[in-house]
Amino acid sequence: MRSLLPLLLIALLGLSCSKEPAITDDMLDSGKVFDPSLYKPELYLLSKAIPNPTPAQATRPVIIACHGYSATTFEWDEFRAYLAGRSDVYLSQVLLGGHGRSYADFKQATWRDWQAAITTEYEALVKAGYTNISLLLSSTSGPLLLELVASNYFSGRTAPRNLLLVDPIVVPSAKSLSLIGVVGPMLGYIDTNQPAAEDKVYYHFRPQETLQQLQTLLDVVRKDLEKGIALPTGTTLKVYKSKQDPVADPVSAVLIYNGVTNAAGQATDVQLIDSKLHVYTRLRLRSDVTTADQQNQTATFADIVSRVLR
Template sequence: MKTIGILLVMLVGVACSSEPTITKDMLDGGTLFDPSIYKPENYLVSKAIPNPTPEQARKPVLIACHGYTATTFEWDELRTWAAGRTDLLLSQVLLGGHGRSYDEFKKSTWHDWQAAITDEYARLEKAGYQNISLLGSSTSGALLMELVASGYFANRTAPRTILLVDPIVIPSDKTLSLVKVFGPMLGYVETNQTAAEDKVYYRFRPQETLQELQNLLTVVRKDLEKGIRLPPGCSLKVYKSSKDPSADPVSAVLIYKGISTADGQPVTVELIDSDLHVYTRLNLRSNVTATDRANQTATFTDITVRVLR
């Protein structure tokens, strides 16, 4: 009842305006775009090295995918941390509908978001890359699990490993389940973020995309209930913040119970002592602690070890 009451108060405040007021300084405004749109070769291995040598084709490639309302910025710190390494290649994928304008985001579906991942995977596979791994944060975790469950990798080169940072299956904010009822009246939901974050994250969340997120999570929960088997030779690890304000930590439990390796073994789950969502992204956050820095470094190190196995 309390949650519904809060939603009703929100409705009174925003129902009169179904479209937000967006400035040119926001990612939503259609003026600022994700830099991968201008220079994809700086972000995608398939664009940077479209015709790899046999040695390059054998090198591990990690496709890093961001979360809902985010951009490639979410994995910039991993790229910076790994700068100078010659033993792996990093592709930062911009999800479909993201990083452009509010209108494009509003019209996008979760299938559009996911298509950017499969497009890069297919290009790498066609170019001859033999060792591909996947890294997803938040909503990309759900997108990657759905790919496995739907059989996308059945007739393809299987990923070496799938790594999920704060994947969302159950939202911490339970009002998302009511978006189908109240969403059309709300129009959009505004997030509380800084002006600097406005340039790399959508400030306004169209109710249409919230419904798409809810649809995706419903599909993934059903997949986990049925049971998901990883492709042969593929491993999976979850890194989960223990006090996540966006993705309920029970998400990790559902993944652990719902996914197994091809030979029936459990996947790996590590709980991280953190109260951040996507704790590996620290830039533009306030009050970052030494523990936050240590968590980020430890996770980046572990990700690299697993990709290079």
């Protein structure tokens, strides 16, 4: 998810735009560019790659990695590269529902559709016999997961070992998202003005309908956190949060820390990262990546692996 500040600026200036964006063929939005997991799911989803694991494979740690709003499996490609050659952990990259396809598909999908892709892979792995599953979630996948926990989705199911949230969004940095219900229908969509290279892996245009879905999801999760969310027995949660996140206000981490406890009633683990990036673990296609950014990424990847191998 990118900053929504342009939304507020456009609304204040009283500008209008066409209800349908000018989509070119080389954009993800076009329906001619697709997330690669749709072509070869066995390269991304463990449930497709090894649907019938041996007893040894079934007990090996599995990390289900899920991306954020308007993104694709690309968001965790660098983590896949980091794990390349390892035989002690599996990675399953999930494409959220409605994502990685056309603008029209994205526009009509609800946040429940986004979330369904997570549970589909989780249930497929459990059915196949995998017993050691963790979830790694960036940005909007964070609240999608928190809602599952709050609604007792894991009750009666194999509980995940670790829930690992990178820059989860509960409160947006740009407060203009709260206005989407009023100005969204007038705007139709938001133009991100992102670099052309990112157009193939992130939606260039954000339909106002999807922003309303995002706002609804965040409202639900904030209320869940106010009531309190208890993790399943045997499940731990850690939040990795960029200190100067331009998309997900760092107060998001505070709300999660205050609102989520493990089964024993203990607070969750929050690590603040000295970074100005949103989803700081994704560095490809960014400009001006620093040595510190690279060190943050490597340290976080190492910590994630160490936690799932415990």
